[in-house]
Amino acid sequence: MDKKEALRIFETTGALQNGHFLLSSGLHSPTYFQCALVLQYPRYLEQFCREIVDYFREEDEIINVVIAPAIGGIVVAQEVGRQLGVRSIYAERENGKMTLRRGFAIDPSENVLVVEDVITTGGSVKEVIELVEATGAFVVGVGCVVDRSGGKVNLGVPMFAVYSTKMVTYKPENCPLCMQKIPLTKPGSRDVGERA
Numbered sequence: 001m002d003k004k005e006a007l008r009i010f011e012t013t014g015a016l017q018n019g020h021f022l023l024s025s026g027l028h029s030p031t032y033f034q035c036a037l038v039l040q041y042p043r044y045l046e047q048f049c050r051e052i053v054d055y056f057r058e059e060d061e062i063i064n065v066v067i068a069p070a071i072g073g074i075v076v077a078q079e080v081g082r083q084l085g086v087r088s089i090y091a092e093r094e095n096g097k098m099t100l101r102r103g104f105a106i107d108p109s110e111n112v113l114v115v116e117d118v119i120t121t122g123g124s125v126k127e128v129i130e131l132v133e134a135t136g137a138f139v140v141g142v143g144c145v146v147d148r149s150g151g152k153v154n155l156g157v158p159m160f161a162v163y164s165t166k167m168v169t170y171k172p173e174n175c176p177l178c179m180q181k182i183p184l185t186k187p188g189s190r191d192v193g194e195r196a
């Protein structure tokens with residue numbers, strides 16, 4: 001997808017907002033991205049996931065299962081799994097540790113595609129990769145809708161992002177928006193948007 005077209009979709013759905021935002025990290029940013037606002041529309045979810053599917057279909061390994069870290073990635077995993085015609089599961093934290101619950105299991109013989117909505121530092125995705133590898137299964141790669149590291153994050157496996165951009169952040173003491181006295185807003189709850 002054309003970068004401009006993706007940007008247009010993010011802006012019209014309210015997923016990408018411009019202003020002066022306080023992130024959960026304590027940093028300030030001129031933009032705030034809430035992926036759930038674009039993925040609430042099935043046609044956009046389908047369109048973005050189609051790109052992930054097309055990219056990984058060209059790999060040699062046949063994908064047997066798609067997995068995402070909860071919560072944001074679950075809808076992406078569900079739709080990618082639907083398009084590939086394979087199982088879709090998710091990992092969630094239990095006592096801080098990324099775990100397979102609900103009877104979800106991965107066979108050591110399986111090829112696994114890890115997906116996520118937004119990757120910022122890649123922390124959660126890295127934990128899911130470790131979880132999958134610990135089962136003996138093979139991680140084909142990672143597909144995400146938005147890479148906010150601008151391609152900087154290294155997950156040690158092939159990675160594809162539908163949209164990649166470097167997130168602009170400022171320390172409060174050096175924030176040009178603060179200097180311009182633009183009101184600071186704190187969007188969403190702690191776990192929304194700016195996740196590791």
Ligand SMILES: [Zn+2]
Nearest residue numbers: 028175177178
């Ligand atoms: Zn500021």
